[in-house]
Amino acid sequence: xxxxxxVLAAALMAVGLAGAACSAPVDSGPRALRAASLPxxxxxxxxxxxxxxxxxxDSEEVTVYFIKNDPSTGxxxxxxxxxxVSPPVTAQKVLQKLFSGPTQQERLNGLRTGISPDSTVLSVxxxxxxxxxxxxxxxxxGPVPEQIKAFAQVVFTAVDIDGVTGVLFAQNGQREEVxxxxxxxxxxxxGRASYPQVTPR
Numbered sequence: 001x002x003x004x005x006x007v008l009a010a011a012l013m014a015v016g017l018a019g020a021a022c023s024a025p026v027d028s029g030p031r032a033l034r035a036a037s038l039p040x041x042x043x044x045x046x047x048x049x050x051x052x053x054x055x056x057x058d059s060e061e062v063t064v065y066f067i068k069n070d071p072s073t074g075x076x077x078x079x080x081x082x083x084x085v086s087p088p089v090t091a092q093k094v095l096q097k098l099f100s101g102p103t104q105q106e107r108l109n110g111l112r113t114g115i116s117p118d119s120t121v122l123s124v125x126x127x128x129x130x131x132x133x134x135x136x137x138x139x140x141x142g143p144v145p146e147q148i149k150a151f152a153q154v155v156f157t158a159v160d161i162d163g164v165t166g167v168l169f170a171q172n173g174q175r176e177e178v179x180x181x182x183x184x185x186x187x188x189x190x191g192r193a194s195y196p197q198v199t200p201r
Contacts, residue, residue: 059084064098065156066111067149070201076149078156078198079111091124091131091161098157099139114150115139122172124158129165130189131158134173144183151178152195159191166191 062085065078083097099121102111119139124131133154140150151169158167166189169178177185181195192199 062094063160065153068110078200095121131164132168134170152198155190
Protein backbone atom coordinates (compact mmCIF):
# COMPACT_ATOMS: atom_id res chain seq x y z
CA UNK A 1 0.00 0.00 0.00
CA UNK A 2 2.80 2.42 0.81
CA UNK A 3 4.45 1.73 -2.54
CA UNK A 4 1.21 2.41 -4.48
CA UNK A 5 0.64 5.59 -2.48
CA UNK A 6 4.15 6.81 -3.23
CA VAL A 7 3.71 6.11 -6.93
CA LEU A 8 0.39 7.99 -6.97
CA ALA A 9 1.90 11.00 -5.21
CA ALA A 10 4.78 11.09 -7.66
CA ALA A 11 2.36 10.97 -10.59
CA LEU A 12 0.28 13.87 -9.23
CA MET A 13 3.43 15.94 -8.71
CA ALA A 14 4.51 15.34 -12.31
CA VAL A 15 1.12 16.48 -13.63
CA GLY A 16 1.28 19.61 -11.51
CA LEU A 17 4.75 20.47 -12.79
CA ALA A 18 3.64 19.90 -16.38
CA GLY A 19 0.63 22.18 -15.86
CA ALA A 20 2.83 24.90 -14.41
CA ALA A 21 5.16 24.66 -17.38
CA CYS A 22 2.26 25.11 -19.82
CA SER A 23 0.59 28.09 -18.08
CA ALA A 24 0.94 31.58 -19.62
CA PRO A 25 3.13 34.09 -17.81
CA VAL A 26 1.26 36.69 -15.79
CA ASP A 27 2.05 40.37 -16.48
CA SER A 28 2.00 42.93 -13.73
CA GLY A 29 -0.21 45.19 -15.92
CA PRO A 30 -1.65 45.62 -19.44
CA ARG A 31 0.76 45.87 -22.34
CA ALA A 32 0.29 46.70 -26.02
CA LEU A 33 0.54 43.93 -28.58
CA ARG A 34 1.63 44.40 -32.18
CA ALA A 35 -0.93 43.24 -34.72
CA ALA A 36 1.71 41.07 -36.38
CA SER A 37 2.15 39.11 -33.14
CA LEU A 38 -1.53 38.15 -32.99
CA PRO A 39 -2.79 34.95 -34.59
CA UNK A 40 -4.28 35.48 -38.04
CA UNK A 41 -7.80 34.54 -36.91
CA UNK A 42 -7.69 37.20 -34.18
CA UNK A 43 -6.47 40.05 -36.33
CA UNK A 44 -9.73 40.39 -38.26
CA UNK A 45 -10.33 42.78 -41.15
CA UNK A 46 -10.14 46.53 -40.45
CA UNK A 47 -13.54 48.25 -40.34
CA UNK A 48 -14.55 49.69 -43.67
CA UNK A 49 -16.00 53.20 -44.14
CA UNK A 50 -17.75 54.59 -47.19
CA UNK A 51 -17.14 58.22 -48.20
CA UNK A 52 -19.45 59.72 -50.77
CA UNK A 53 -17.80 62.51 -52.78
CA UNK A 54 -20.09 64.71 -54.82
CA UNK A 55 -18.15 66.04 -57.76
CA UNK A 56 -19.32 69.32 -59.21
CA UNK A 57 -16.46 69.70 -61.65
CA ASP A 58 -13.72 72.30 -61.53
CA SER A 59 -15.05 75.79 -60.95
CA GLU A 60 -13.64 78.69 -62.91
CA GLU A 61 -12.66 82.14 -61.71
CA VAL A 62 -14.58 85.14 -63.00
CA THR A 63 -14.55 88.84 -62.17
CA VAL A 64 -17.44 90.95 -60.88
CA TYR A 65 -17.33 94.63 -59.89
CA PHE A 66 -18.45 96.25 -56.66
CA ILE A 67 -18.18 99.83 -55.39
CA LYS A 68 -15.65 101.19 -52.91
CA ASN A 69 -14.77 104.70 -51.83
CA ASP A 70 -11.35 105.85 -52.99
CA PRO A 71 -9.84 107.68 -49.99
CA SER A 72 -7.30 109.47 -52.18
CA THR A 73 -10.05 111.30 -54.08
CA GLY A 74 -13.07 110.85 -51.81
CA UNK A 75 -15.04 109.41 -54.74
CA UNK A 76 -16.50 105.97 -55.42
CA UNK A 77 -14.84 103.66 -57.91
CA UNK A 78 -15.43 100.12 -59.11
CA UNK A 79 -13.31 97.35 -57.62
CA UNK A 80 -12.81 93.95 -59.33
CA UNK A 81 -13.58 90.95 -57.12
CA UNK A 82 -13.07 87.30 -57.95
CA UNK A 83 -15.85 84.72 -57.86
CA UNK A 84 -15.96 80.99 -58.66
CA VAL A 85 -18.47 79.69 -61.22
CA SER A 86 -19.16 76.08 -62.11
CA PRO A 87 -18.68 75.18 -65.77
CA PRO A 88 -19.88 75.86 -68.28
CA VAL A 89 -19.34 79.54 -67.52
CA THR A 90 -22.14 81.63 -69.01
CA ALA A 91 -22.82 85.36 -68.93
CA GLN A 92 -25.98 84.71 -66.92
CA LYS A 93 -24.08 82.78 -64.21
CA VAL A 94 -21.50 85.55 -63.94
CA LEU A 95 -24.13 88.29 -63.69
CA GLN A 96 -26.02 86.29 -61.06
CA LYS A 97 -22.85 86.34 -58.94
CA LEU A 98 -22.78 90.12 -59.30
CA PHE A 99 -26.46 90.49 -58.41
CA SER A 100 -25.87 88.40 -55.25
CA GLY A 101 -23.80 91.26 -53.87
CA PRO A 102 -20.67 91.37 -51.70
CA THR A 103 -20.05 88.88 -48.93
CA GLN A 104 -20.27 89.99 -45.31
CA GLN A 105 -16.48 90.14 -45.08
CA GLU A 106 -16.30 92.22 -48.26
CA ARG A 107 -18.83 94.64 -46.81
CA LEU A 108 -16.70 94.96 -43.69
CA ASN A 109 -13.81 95.80 -46.01
CA GLY A 110 -15.76 98.70 -47.49
CA LEU A 111 -17.27 97.12 -50.61
CA ARG A 112 -20.89 97.78 -51.51
CA THR A 113 -23.24 97.40 -54.44
CA GLY A 114 -25.76 99.71 -56.09
CA ILE A 115 -27.76 96.72 -57.36
CA SER A 116 -31.01 95.89 -55.57
CA PRO A 117 -31.19 92.28 -54.30
CA ASP A 118 -34.86 92.20 -55.33
CA SER A 119 -33.91 91.96 -59.00
CA THR A 120 -32.68 88.83 -60.76
CA VAL A 121 -31.01 88.12 -64.08
CA LEU A 122 -33.50 86.35 -66.35
CA SER A 123 -31.24 85.82 -69.37
CA VAL A 124 -28.19 87.22 -71.12
CA UNK A 125 -28.37 86.53 -74.85
CA UNK A 126 -25.25 87.52 -76.80
CA UNK A 127 -25.42 88.53 -80.44
CA UNK A 128 -22.54 90.01 -82.46
CA UNK A 129 -20.59 90.36 -79.17
CA UNK A 130 -23.34 92.50 -77.63
CA UNK A 131 -24.84 91.07 -74.42
CA UNK A 132 -28.40 92.04 -73.51
CA UNK A 133 -28.90 91.92 -69.75
CA UNK A 134 -32.54 90.92 -69.27
CA UNK A 135 -33.56 91.48 -65.63
CA UNK A 136 -36.78 90.99 -63.69
CA UNK A 137 -37.25 94.49 -62.23
CA UNK A 138 -35.44 97.79 -61.79
CA UNK A 139 -32.22 97.18 -59.90
CA UNK A 140 -30.79 100.73 -59.77
CA UNK A 141 -32.36 103.29 -57.44
CA GLY A 142 -31.66 106.64 -55.85
CA PRO A 143 -30.09 109.74 -57.40
CA VAL A 144 -28.77 109.46 -60.94
CA PRO A 145 -25.11 109.26 -59.80
CA GLU A 146 -25.98 106.17 -57.74
CA GLN A 147 -27.87 104.62 -60.66
CA ILE A 148 -24.85 105.24 -62.90
CA LYS A 149 -22.64 103.24 -60.53
CA ALA A 150 -25.09 100.32 -60.54
CA PHE A 151 -25.25 100.19 -64.34
CA ALA A 152 -21.47 100.57 -64.50
CA GLN A 153 -21.10 97.49 -62.26
CA VAL A 154 -23.13 95.45 -64.72
CA VAL A 155 -21.34 96.80 -67.80
CA PHE A 156 -17.82 96.25 -66.44
CA THR A 157 -18.73 92.73 -65.27
CA ALA A 158 -20.31 91.81 -68.61
CA VAL A 159 -17.49 93.07 -70.83
CA ASP A 160 -15.00 91.05 -68.78
CA ILE A 161 -16.70 87.94 -70.17
CA ASP A 162 -15.02 86.43 -73.22
CA GLY A 163 -16.79 87.40 -76.43
CA VAL A 164 -18.61 90.44 -75.00
CA THR A 165 -17.66 93.96 -76.11
CA GLY A 166 -20.88 95.88 -75.44
CA VAL A 167 -23.96 95.75 -73.21
CA LEU A 168 -27.65 96.49 -73.69
CA PHE A 169 -30.38 96.38 -71.05
CA ALA A 170 -33.90 94.97 -71.04
CA GLN A 171 -36.52 94.52 -68.34
CA ASN A 172 -38.65 91.42 -68.82
CA GLY A 173 -37.63 91.37 -72.47
CA GLN A 174 -38.36 95.05 -73.16
CA ARG A 175 -35.35 97.15 -74.19
CA GLU A 176 -34.64 100.08 -71.88
CA GLU A 177 -32.71 103.32 -71.95
CA VAL A 178 -30.24 103.58 -69.09
CA UNK A 179 -27.93 106.30 -67.78
CA UNK A 180 -24.36 106.40 -68.99
CA UNK A 181 -21.48 108.15 -67.25
CA UNK A 182 -22.43 111.70 -68.20
CA UNK A 183 -25.97 111.23 -66.90
CA UNK A 184 -27.68 111.09 -70.29
CA UNK A 185 -29.86 108.09 -71.13
CA UNK A 186 -29.14 105.81 -74.05
CA UNK A 187 -30.34 102.57 -75.60
CA UNK A 188 -27.06 102.09 -77.49
CA UNK A 189 -24.52 99.44 -76.44
CA UNK A 190 -22.38 100.50 -73.47
CA GLY A 191 -18.77 99.65 -72.62
CA ARG A 192 -16.05 100.61 -70.13
CA ALA A 193 -15.54 103.97 -71.85
CA SER A 194 -19.15 104.84 -71.04
CA TYR A 195 -18.31 105.18 -67.33
CA PRO A 196 -14.86 106.80 -67.07
CA GLN A 197 -15.46 108.35 -63.65
CA VAL A 198 -15.79 104.96 -61.90
CA THR A 199 -13.12 103.04 -63.84
CA PRO A 200 -10.95 101.04 -61.40
CA ARG A 201 -7.54 102.56 -60.71
